[in-house]
Amino acid sequence: MEPTSSPSSQTVVQPTIVNLPSISDLFKQSWHIFSKSVFNLFILSIISVATGIVLFGVMAIVLILTIGGSWGSFTSNFQSNNVVTFGTLLGRIAPVLIIQIIFFSLIGLIVGITFGNSQILAVDSADNPQPISSFIKRGFKLSFPVILTSLLVGIFILGSFFPIPLIALLFSILFSFSGFEVILGNHNYLDAIRRSFYIISKNFGGILLRGFIFSLLTILIQNSLTIVLIFFPRLITIFILPCIILQLAFGWYALAFLITLYKHARSSVDINGKSSLKWAILSAVIGWIFITLIGFYVVKFIKSYDWNSIFKNSTSSYPYPMIPPGQSGSKERYDQFNKNSQQKQDYLNKSKQKIATPSP
Numbered sequence: 001m002e003p004t005s006s007p008s009s010q011t012v013v014q015p016t017i018v019n020l021p022s023i024s025d026l027f028k029q030s031w032h033i034f035s036k037s038v039f040n041l042f043i044l045s046i047i048s049v050a051t052g053i054v055l056f057g058v059m060a061i062v063l064i065l066t067i068g069g070s071w072g073s074f075t076s077n078f079q080s081n082n083v084v085t086f087g088t089l090l091g092r093i094a095p096v097l098i099i100q101i102i103f104f105s106l107i108g109l110i111v112g113i114t115f116g117n118s119q120i121l122a123v124d125s126a127d128n129p130q131p132i133s134s135f136i137k138r139g140f141k142l143s144f145p146v147i148l149t150s151l152l153v154g155i156f157i158l159g160s161f162f163p164i165p166l167i168a169l170l171f172s173i174l175f176s177f178s179g180f181e182v183i184l185g186n187h188n189y190l191d192a193i194r195r196s197f198y199i200i201s202k203n204f205g206g207i208l209l210r211g212f213i214f215s216l217l218t219i220l221i222q223n224s225l226t227i228v229l230i231f232f233p234r235l236i237t238i239f240i241l242p243c244i245i246l247q248l249a250f251g252w253y254a255l256a257f258l259i260t261l262y263k264h265a266r267s268s269v270d271i272n273g274k275s276s277l278k279w280a281i282l283s284a285v286i287g288w289i290f291i292t293l294i295g296f297y298v299v300k301f302i303k304s305y306d307w308n309s310i311f312k313n314s315t316s317s318y319p320y321p322m323i324p325p326g327q328s329g330s331k332e333r334y335d336q337f338n339k340n341s342q343q344k345q346d347y348l349n350k351s352k353q354k355i356a357t358p359s360p
Contacts (some may be wrong), residue, residue: 036126159284
């Protein structure tokens with residue numbers, strides 16, 4: 001009679017785990033992906049630049065209209081002898097301008113993240129062509145998870161910098177695949193950070209070596225182009241456009257290289273593996289406590305000074321009378337101030353003449 005196998009003795013099928021490719025194979029595979037996705041990357045870059053120009057133009061028009069309207073009100077008040085200082089005008093429009101700049105900056109951030117995600121998706125789908133619009137739609141949907149995940153990574157790294165800067169450098173390396181995990185790995189927030197930590201920690205030496213070699217080659221190529229243009233300045237007008245195109249293409253190839261390295265590193269570990277972030281959280285908490293204490297003492301130091309008296313002393317020689325924000329002056333006040341200033345100047349001139357005139 002053959003022995004029956006119990007459930008505990010059954011073999012569990014594990015995912016196929018492969019090693020990282022050699023640096024030469026990695027360069028070849030990256031070139032293959034780059035060559036197939038370069039057209040989509042070019043189109044996405046054109047759309048991104050055009051969108052940025054339109055957004056900047058709209059922001060400029062809104063800011064100009066805001067400043068122009070406030071300036072018109074300022075000049076009309078001045079002509080009607082209801083004098084308003086420039087500081088009062090700036091105090092009125094500054095909050096509006098700050099809100100507008102923050103609003104357009106957030107839109108610009110979302111647009112930039114969207115097209116960055118779209119380029120990653122285009123490289124990932126190099127062997128499976130898709131419409132450009134699908135990359136942009138998916139990139140926009142992933143923009144908020146990418147922003148929040150990047151914000152968490154920034155909190156970890158900045159907090160870890162103050163206990164020991166080398167810890168922050170180590171975490172910046174271990175968390176570098178977090179964005180790819182959000183966009184390509186379907187993980188969000190802390191799960192993406194844990195996966196990135198796990199993937200890189202299992203292949204730390206191989207990833208670091210390949211990344212170092214690629215970074216070294218990047219520095220050599222870019223610096224060689226710069227050196228050539230420095231020693232042969234006449235070539236700038238001829239090679240400036242090819243150099244820009246070459247730099248752009250090299251950035252796309254770098255993206256293909258990183259994505260290829262990420263895919264191989266992800267395939268070399270357990271598909272469900274994640275690392276604990278307890279040490280990262282602990283170091284970040286210690287660092288942020290330190291940052292909070294520094295901020296508290298800085299605020300306390302600032303409040304310890306009588307800034308009102310310092311400001312009054314620094315503005316005592318201002319050529320116009322100081323008018324509190326929100327209040328308007330009058331033309332008579334300015335005339336009286338100018339009259340007093342003229343009297344003081346005449347007195348100083350007479351004193352100088354007396355000193356210069358020798359006594360008999």
